[in-house]
Amino acid sequence: MGVTEQYALDLYRARRREEPLPPAPGRYDWRTVRELREYGHLRRVVERRPAPRRRRHALTRPLTDALTRLLTRRRRTP
Template identity: 55%
Template sequence: MSITQQHALDTYRARRLGETPPPPPGTHDRQTARELRGYWQFRAVVTGRPAGGRVRRALGRLGRLGRPRPRSAC
């Protein structure tokens, strides 16, 4: 069952029961992502690690940041 089908079924059930319908899929995605990022930063601080930049530092260690991309000869 797809997300759209599940939402349609939930909306139908809510209407039959006289309840408020659920929000459409994807309505709160940005808010959820921000809250997760905040939670990860909080957990990092509590455990004594730096609160941000882990991905950038990891990519830097791999040598993918800071270097210009080689240009193709074509």
């Protein structure tokens, strides 16, 4: 059974039981990932281990610069 089919089944079941409808799939994915990351940091602090620092990928700065140049490029008028 796919995600969409499961969601449809959950909607049907909630309406039959007059319960609140479940959230759409994927709606809170990033929030959940962020909360899991924060939980991992909290566990490290409680266990008195150093929390990991956020590392930037080697391509982050050049990619950002290239996108900025592309988006702020002035159009030439003939």
